[in-house]
Amino acid sequence: MKWIPIDVSATANMPDESTLTTRAAAIETKTKAFSGHFTDLHTAWNGLSGLYQAPAQQQVLTAMNTPKTAAEDIVDSSTSIKNALQDFATAVGDIQAKRTTLVGDIADAKTQFDAILDPQVGRLIRDPLVKRAANLATEYTTAQQTCVTALKAVDRVTTDVTSHYAPGILDLVSNDAERLQRAASGQDSTPAQIRAYYAYLGKMSPDEITTFAKEYPEAMVYGPRNSMPAREQVDFWTGLSPAQQSALITSLPIIAGNTEGATYAQRAESNERVLRMMLDGRFPTTAAQDKAYQAIANSLVAPTASDPDRHLISFDPSTDKPLAGVSIGNVDGASQVTINASGITSKTQGMEGEVENAQALWDAQLPYTGGTHSVIAWIGYDSPGGFPASTEVNYTDKARVGGAELATQLDGMHLTRALNDGNVPRINVGAHSYGTTMAAYALTQTEFDVDSVYFYGSAGLDPQVADSADDLHVKDADNGRPAVYATQAMGDLVAPGGIFSSQFGDVARISPTDDAFGAQVLDAEESVDEYGRPLKATTGHSGHGTYDGQPLSVPHNQVELAKFLFDYAKGEAIGAYDTETGHGYLDRDTTSLHHYARVASGNTSGLEITDQAATDDFVESSTERLNRLMAAPGELVDGGQRTFNSATDGTQSGLNALQDSFVGTANSAFDGGQNLFSSATKGGQSFLSHAANGGFDFVQDHVGLGDNDTIDSLQEGASDAGNGLVDGTRDLANGGLDLVQGGGNTVADGAADLRNFLIDDQQESVNNNIDSGQKLVGVVADSTQRTAEYGLREYSATHRDEPTR
Template sequence: MDTDPTPGDTGTVDALASHLRKWAERLDGQATAADDLVNTGLEAAAWSGLAADVFRDRLRTLADAARIASSRHSAGAAAATTWLTSMTTSQNTADAALQDAEEAQADLEEAEAKVAALGVEHAALLLAADALQRAYASGKESSRRTMLDARRAEQDTEDTLIRARFAIEDAQERLDDARKRARQAGHEYDAAEKTFASALDEALQGAMPVIPAPQVAAFATAVSKLSAIAGSASANAALMESLTRLTPEELRILIAQDPEIVQRFWEHPPPPDRVATWWKRLLPEQRAAFQTAAPEILGNLAGLPYGVRNTCNLTIYERAKKRPDLTPEQRKVLSALKDVLARGSASLVSFNLDASVPMVAIGYGDLDTAHTVTWAAPGMNSDATDATRNWSQAAWNLYEEQRKRDGRHTHGVIGWLGYDTPDLVTVNNPALAQDGAWRFAIELDGTRASRAGNLPSVAVLAHSYGTTMAANALTHTKYPVDSFTMLGSAGIDTDTVTSLADLHVKKTGGLPSIYTTAASQDQLAPFGSTVGGRAEPNPEAAFSPAGTLAPAAVIRGAQSFSSEGTTLPNGDRLKQTRGHSALGENHDGFNFLNGYAPEGHGYLDPKTEALYNAALTTTGHLGEVVGGLRPTR
């Protein structure tokens, strides 16, 4: 054969396997050392604060990366060892085949030369024997013995020639077989080589990405700046300090090296007043740089203009659609947002797919200029995964109704899906309301902070368990809101809110601007108040047929309005709310305590009295509430 079918160097492959095993051991040792430093060294050093947290996160990330890299290097070493074995076997097979081929080729050439010589000799003997036989037959004096000797010599030569020809065939067959075995060894070698290359590439792909030196330097600078923040500072204050100290590029590198900081900003949002002040002091080019460097942080930063937040969140939304690691729940949210954001006036006020559950908020109207801004909070079974479409529609219905009731002013409504809402089991537990309340309170204060100098009227509307969460939030806000409207309340947590007077809500005409309604056919809300041990703000609901099954405690101080349906002076008919749903739907099967309102008869369905009156309470037109307001004192 002209070329070696198995040309590899086993020594090189063996050296590669040894090198990979050595690095696997070294990387595993580095991971262990990083773990030890995080778990013992830093604790002993008593280093605390945001810089310490970031440094620990980075060390943990490096430890995890080193451990993964160690595993991949081990896999690469195993692949190299397998390749070494395959290479050795293929080369031994090929070498034996090539040796056999050389021997067969030599035998073939020898036999072919012998056949050529014997052919000439046999032809000469045959001519001589034929001549003697003709002479003998014609009576010439050639002896019979001489003729027979010649004929015998010719026959012996022919027999030798036949054996030589058989030797050619045998040598050719052996040569063909040796070549076939050499080619097969070559194919097996090539296949094993491809398998090795694929396995090595898969094992070492991204095993330990190289971080460019400038990024390392920027990260070190960022950590150094964060180290100047007092370790005693709260998480919220420390994160605010990080914004004021870091350049946009340093913040970008920090996010790249410590992605957990994005969730830290979500869980511990900086004070909105300080965020607004920081933003206003930046030059236009600095603002643009921060939006480019950290849209995942700025998009959810209460205190920034809503236009800025929308731009940043849409950037992350577009990136999210290309993520390969999305869960089914996250994909469901993205699908819903595609439809919701298609509505022209919609904006993405907040967007966090990676929270404990996906969380979003959809705004309608120009939130940076609107005369009124209403935050609408949902209740049970309203995580963004399942409620993005419905709750956004409910918010849109309220927005449209506000525009109808008060066309002299501009309005904005935000459908907030920013907390982990309960299900039928966890609805009795106050923990989810307490957790969501802190984030909601920050958002409410953020409206005032971002609109300083052009303050809108800020309203809160909540449904079901959302009233529990929103009431808790209104004990945490720095600034009072202008009104709080409750629809089908599932009760107030009196461990947090001992009296509605505790809520940071302004007064109108000497009375707290707290409004409530409970439809007579909504039997689920008072039942939920009772089972959850919460106080019902609607006395008539507490003593309804559902309430008599287990009467709820009552918390007074709100002003009640009707959702039972009525006819307006102009003859327009407002529909009755006939169940607990914010939006009604046709529901087949058992309907426990009218948990599902029929289609068109939810609290926030168009042309219902509940929506009509809620649009008036949230925009301050109290004198136009149909049926008037009734104090629950």
């Protein structure tokens, strides 16, 4: 027989028992050495008893008891760790021995196998070996789990304590700072942990800050991922001495680079220091991070010497999706600043493109500002991925997190400029795609109103926080309406698709270009500027179009739109993500960019404002179609019910008529019989009465000649005979009548039984039909609804991005 190898790979690379045992013992040994110093300390401390006598002597003399006990408890912890590891090592040694035996047995079996012809015999040899290999793998897994369980049972033996005194020879400040930094920088850090870290940094001297950075270099580049409110950050920064600020810029640049209150020059200097450190290889990074860092670095280089400088004014290098804000121009001195928030699928790996878009806006604004403005390319939130791999765009959680951060930075800009030069610039927000969803959250949280907002290609806003332009913290424009502007290109089908698909997420979002929202809607199609120069249409969703292939066919009716949305939901909307080269929202010489530049510059006089974009008509009608689709199964059920109810009523009505007919016939027969016999009786009675009376009269006429006794006798006899005849006739009539009545009743009862049987039978049949029909329609309805709604929800829920922030 041919030998089939037995898999023993699960136990092939187990750790060496002896090495692990030795290393586990070393943990305990080293911990004992640590503890031994506290034993020595305690012993030496006892010498104080002869040197120090004071009212609080006892507290002083016992001050070293707690550290000594704690150190001994730590030894106990290390013993538990050692035991867990050594038990595991022992188990591994045991498994290793069994494995060695097993491998030998397998080799022997393999040798014998060639001579075996009977498969049954072959199995008898091989199967136990397979089982032994599997058992060993299980034993190994169990041993690891046992070890992990034992390690997890080891808990803290002390509670956190602050250093009350100068650390002397110990670097306790760095230890405390490190602990606070770890807590504040975690993904799930709380506001209290972040505040605690900042508060501690505020108390550190410049030297301590420098030492801390040397001791714990990670603190130089990783800071809290979430922000404190802008005012708290400004208070923190302004509460520092210049030397402390300088130390933070030099030693903890991630803090100085992202704290409101610091000038944007200080922030840029700090963040660019962090970026250099991330690029120079001193910290472990992933390929995705490296790509992002390099893209950010590239984006900071202005294309020509005459272009404004670029600065990294915010930066978070953590995770595979680093965040960054790059300014075109100097934010500290700008008269106008526009933060342009990116949309779906944006990430800093593509920072160069985002900054190029910002540069295009800066250039477009130039005629209106004379160059005193700044534009910030902002990828400051974890934007969602796109269909079909991710359905995160259907949900609002990333927008909520990003919105809070954007609100902090907007307020921070206001406060920082007011603090540093007292000249708050005109502050504008531009947002694209899902960035509009995020920005709407921001603009309902800011302390200060911004001067304008420009939404383009919106993926929809959460109506629970902003169902009207009035809800956004935006100042009024010259025309007295909120300076909330929105545009939606006819050729951009991704944006309405995003709004449409949001109903399968957590919030059904609304379009800012819908008339109900009340934004000032601007066109994004072909037009001319105020000088008559032609401007291009936007033909896709992107800020910057790069697609040179077949242009996407724009749906022109409901059927085409429905097909597009269906394809979009499946991720098969070919061309939907592509925008013709030069026809993105922020491509130069487009209507959209021109409008954006004028809005950001506050130069909106003469702009043609409409109330609703044409694509919103598509969205509304498609939503209506969807609702109809959802309602159809229910309507089918109702229709079936109505049909069956009608059929039941008809059957019942027919049967009632049948019963009435039977009863009527029976009653007619009965009545006829009754009348017949009644007439017969009466006739008989009359006849017999006439006969009797005739006989009587006859007798009386003839017997009147006889004696009275004879006459009486004859009269009595005649009378009896007549009465007997009358009674007999009556009995005969009554008997006939009873017979007829009984027959009639029998016929009536039979008719009633028949009717009832027929009605019951029909009713049951009808009920069964209704039940079957309802079940059938219910199945169809459930199936349809599940496909149309739950299926999409499920798809939506299972294709979300992994959260990184």
